[in-house]
Amino acid sequence: MLELHFSIENESELVNAFRLRDQKKLMLPQGLPYPFSVRSYFTWQDPNGIYTYLVFKMPNWDMPRGVTLKRTTTNGEPTGGICNWCHAYGSSDEIGMLSLNLNADTSVGYQICQDLRCIEKIEEASARAGKSPEKPIDQLYQRMARLFENMKQAKAD
Numbered sequence: 692m693l694e695l696h697f698s699i700e701n702e703s704e705l706v707n708a709f710r711l712r713d714q715k716k717l718m719l720p721q722g723l724p725y726p727f728s729v730r731s732y733f734t735w736q737d738p739n740g741i742y743t744y745l746v747f748k749m750p751n752w753d754m755p756r757g758v759t760l761k762r763t764t765t766n767g768e769p770t771g772g773i774c775n776w777c778h779a780y781g782s783s784d785e786i787g788m789l790s791l792n793l794n795a796d797t798s799v800g801y802q803i804c805q806d807l808r809c810i811e812k813i814e815e816a817s818a819r820a821g822k823s824p825e826k827p828i829d830q831l832y833q834r835m836a837r838l839f840e841n842m843k844q845a846k847a848d
């Protein structure tokens with residue numbers, strides 16, 4: 692199983708994991724105990740619940756990479772649905788469309804858990820089913836890695 696561990700040495704390393712366009716929207720959690728180590732990935736939301744932040748590092752990456760995802764407002768009835776990353780079901784409070792600006796012209800949407808508790812949900816569901824979480828966790832990491840690769844390959848503004 693792919694075990695992901697990395698550490699964040701200080702605030703500037705955390706900030707610099709994000710693109711400049713994302714840094715403008717960055718609201719760091721208060722009182723982080725630098726340096727701190729991360730298992731799997733590091734995520735938090737801004738106090739207004741508009742932005743979800745994700746910091747992630749595949750073993751072959753030099754540095755952690757971060758992304759700011761924006762909650763898109765839904766029109767009409769709340770729907771909820773299934774998370775495309777962990778396959779958990781949830782209400783529209785839990786699962787929603789989070790969008791990522793690749794550049795000034797292009798954005799992509801991900802139907803995923805708003806709070807990105809995907810790994811915990813996979814572990815819970817696997818434990819309930821008496822199955823190993825190995826495969827769904829590996830798939831989750833691949834999906835996250837693909838998001839960052841898409842971002843990297845996007846044309847600059």
Ligand SMILES: [Zn+2]
Pocket residue numbers: 774775776777778779803804807808809812
């Ligand atoms: Zn999920």
